[in-house]
Amino acid sequence: MVAPPAALVTGVSGQDGVHLARLLADRGTRVVGTVRPGDPALADMGVYLGGVEVVTHDVRDDEGFRALLQAHRPTMVFNLAGFSSVGASWDHPELVDEVNGAAAERMLAALLDHRDRAGFDVRYLQAGSAEETGDAADSPYARSKVRAHEATTRAREEHDLFACTAVLHNHESPLRPLRFVTRKITRAAAEIALGRRDELALGNLSVARDWGAAADYVDAMVRMLQTQAPTDLVIATGVTHTLQDLLEVAFEAAGAGDPAAYVVPDPALLRPADSPTMTADPSEARRVIDWEATANFEEVVAHMVRVDLARLRTGVEESVDYLDVR
Incomplete structure (x- = not known):
């Protein structure tokens, strides 16, 4: 018996991978998700990936x-797989280029050969x-x-592959790792509220971003692959904080x-280069794929805090109950 067509999601154990895999599975799609060999996140994220066929794969492995x-x-x-930290990328430039850039080029070449x-x-x-800008x-x-992004555009324009780039602005959820400043803040707020710490070291607080909900953004990704013609779209809320x-x-x-009363400035946390403000216009996404964010900034942050409070009170770090934004 031939298995039904599947969706292949690289980096399925990451924040976006989990949300996307669950959305696709809920809609009846067979999902195959990749994790890098020895990925420590899988032990924690596995609770969210029921029904997903998880396979080990290094995105740099072309034959794989x-x-x-x-x-x-x-x-x-x-x-979705790749090196995701802007700050840490300065310490590993060659690895970042290989994992995020060259690997995508080889994937697209493989897709063209496969087709x-x-x-x-x-x-x-x-x-x-x-x-990518700023x-x-x-x-x-x-x-x-x-x-x-450029490789994706070439595959679409020169080889007629249905290929598009979702230009994603910042998006969050309780699944955001603690190394990201957003989760660092929500976790610290919960710990301070429970009397478990008394200070929080941060860098530049004036940087402004367009923050949305990861669950909304993966919905936009799916919609982009369901359109009549492929195109690149900016995915954002249109509101900056x-x-x-x-x-x-x-x-x-x-x-x-x-x-x-708790924040301690730490110059060591400043990036070598940073965009002070990043704004976005999501109107094209609204027009082309009928998409707009459903959760606002305050809801996203409050959801993350509620989950961090629950984690600290129960000792349960990961649970499917944590995904309900309301």
Whole structure:
């Protein structure tokens, strides 16, 4: 018996991978998700991936990717895997370029070969980043994302592959790792509210971003592969807030009092380059795929705080109950 067509999601153990895999599975799609060999996140994220066929794969392994295409014959490929920290990318520029940029080029070449050889069309979505432009565009992370974006555009325009890039602005959920400043803040607010810590070291609080909900953004990704014609779209809420705003909303949601009493400035946390403000216009996404964010900034941050409070009170770090934004 031949298995039904699948969606292949690289980086399925990450925040976006989990949300996307669950959305696709809920809609009746067979989901094959990749995790890198030895991925420590899988032990924690596995609770969210029931019904997903998880396979080990290094995105730099070209032959391995071709084997996945042959074995699973996906109709959709979502490339979400990669090096995701802008700040840490400065310490690993070659690795970032290989994982985020060169790997995407090889995936697209494999998809074209697969289509031409097997006559089996596949739609491809590249997870792009708002960091591709702006003051931090020279970071190794941003350059690698530009490389992947350009490769996706070439595959679409020169080889007629259904390939598009979702230019994603910041998006969050309780699944955001603690190394990201947003989760660092929500966790600290919860710990301070419960009397488990008394200070929080942060860098520049004036940076402004367009923050949305990860669950909303993966819905946009799926819609992009369901359109008549492939195109690149900016995915964002259209509303910008500062990190100071996020700090205040988090502390209020936790009942932790005035954050100024706990925040300690730390110059070591400043990035070598950073965009002070990143704004976005999501109107094209609304027009082309009938998409707009359903959760606002305050709801996203408050949800993360509620979950961090629950984690601390129960000792249960991961639970499917944590995904309900309301």
